[in-house]
Amino acid sequence: MQSQESWVDLRAFAAVDDAADPAPLIRALDVGKASPAMRGVGDEILRRLRLPEARAVLDLGCGLGTDALAMAARLPRNGRVVGVDASRTMVAEATARAAGSDTRTAFTVGSALAVPFPDASFDRCRAQALLQHIPNAPDVIGEIYRILRPGGRAVAFEFDLGTTVIDHPDRPTTRTILDYVTDSALQGWIGRQLPRLYREAGFTDVTATPIPVPNDYDLFMFTMRRPLAQIVHDEVLGAREVVRWVRQLEELHEAGHYVGGSVGFLVSAEKN
Numbered sequence: 600m601q602s603q604e605s606w607v608d609l610r611a612f613a614a615v616d617d618a619a620d621p622a623p624l625i626r627a628l629d630v631g632k633a634s635p636a637m638r639g640v641g642d643e644i645l646r647r648l649r650l651p652e653a654r655a656v657l658d659l660g661c662g663l664g665t666d667a668l669a670m671a672a673r674l675p676r677n678g679r680v681v682g683v684d685a686s687r688t689m690v691a692e693a694t695a696r697a698a699g700s701d702t703r704t705a706f707t708v709g710s711a712l713a714v715p716f717p718d719a720s721f722d723r724c725r726a727q728a729l730l731q732h733i734p735n736a737p738d739v740i741g742e743i744y745r746i747l748r749p750g751g752r753a754v755a756f757e758f759d760l761g762t763t764v765i766d767h768p769d770r771p772t773t774r775t776i777l778d779y780v781t782d783s784a785l786q787g788w789i790g791r792q793l794p795r796l797y798r799e800a801g802f803t804d805v806t807a808t809p810i811p812v813p814n815d816y817d818l819f820m821f822t823m824r825r826p827l828a829q830i831v832h833d834e835v836l837g838a839r840e841v842v843r844w845v846r847q848l849e850e851l852h853e854a855g856h857y858v859g860g861s862v863g864f865l866v867s868a869e870k871n
């Protein structure tokens with residue numbers, strides 16, 4: 600097994616401030632955002648947000664604030680972006696990273712379940728990789744609906760863990776492991792549920808686009824160490840089986856054959 604710094608427990612995003620060391624979580628976000636596929640997703644989100652027509656934008660679950668900065672750069676001169684995140688650590692990091700780059704961004708600590716702004720205060724809301732960390736997704740989408748003005752627009756992106764594929768010679772064990780990861784996650788199917796949840800919250804013109812996002816071996820293993828340990832702990836698989844499975848995947852990777860990825864769902868929706 601690798602050292603603590605080389606893996607991350609994705610479930611810790613539900614309560615970043617409780618993490619003994621938030622550095623691996625911050626690194627996971629930076630690494631994830633840097634991939635060409637996720638850059639493409641980011642560009643498509645910006646396009647769908649139609650920012651040149653907006654004034655007030657909310658980035659809910661803003662993390663490191665990089666998306667807020669990208670959005671601010673596309674707003675008219677009198678536009679502003681507010682990033683809200685439940686984590687003081689994330690808000691401090693976002694504030695530090697934004698210092699000097701764009702005065703039209705501000706970051707504040709707050710819950711997506713009780714967004715600290717009045718009804719109808721924003722023209723746009725972005726919510727990316729947020730719902731997978733919160734059990735009561737409809738309540739969050741209800742908050743997004745509440746804070747948007749009539750004519751406002753929400754754009755969301757969530758991975759669907761149930762779509763993860765990897766090439767591996769041991770298909771039964773691979774199925775067991777991937778199903779375990781999906782079913783033990785807070786919101787393993789949130790990607791495919793997203794358009795229905797937005798419609799049920801009252802949004803109209805809901806469009807959903809599934810986007811395949813390849814991952815590389817390092818990124819996959821970065822997120823898999825904790826679930827693999829848990830699978831052994833829960834006696835779903837034996838330690839030997841898991842070690843053999845990891846070695847086989849490592850061999851494929853070393854031979855240049857690693858293939859893996861998941862589908863994320865990009866949803867845009869209007870409030871009438």
Ligand SMILES: C[S@@+](CC[C@H](N)C(=O)[O-])C[C@H]1O[C@@H](n2cnc3c(N)ncnc32)[C@H](O)[C@@H]1O
Nearest residue numbers: 612613660661662684685686689710711727728
């Ligand atoms: C995986 S990160 C995604 C951050 C950013 N949206 C991005 O795409 O890089 C999830 C973020 O949601 C925040 N978060 C988790 N639960 C939250 C809640 N109930 N309310 C607000 N933010 C929350 C976490 O602190 C974390 O910064």
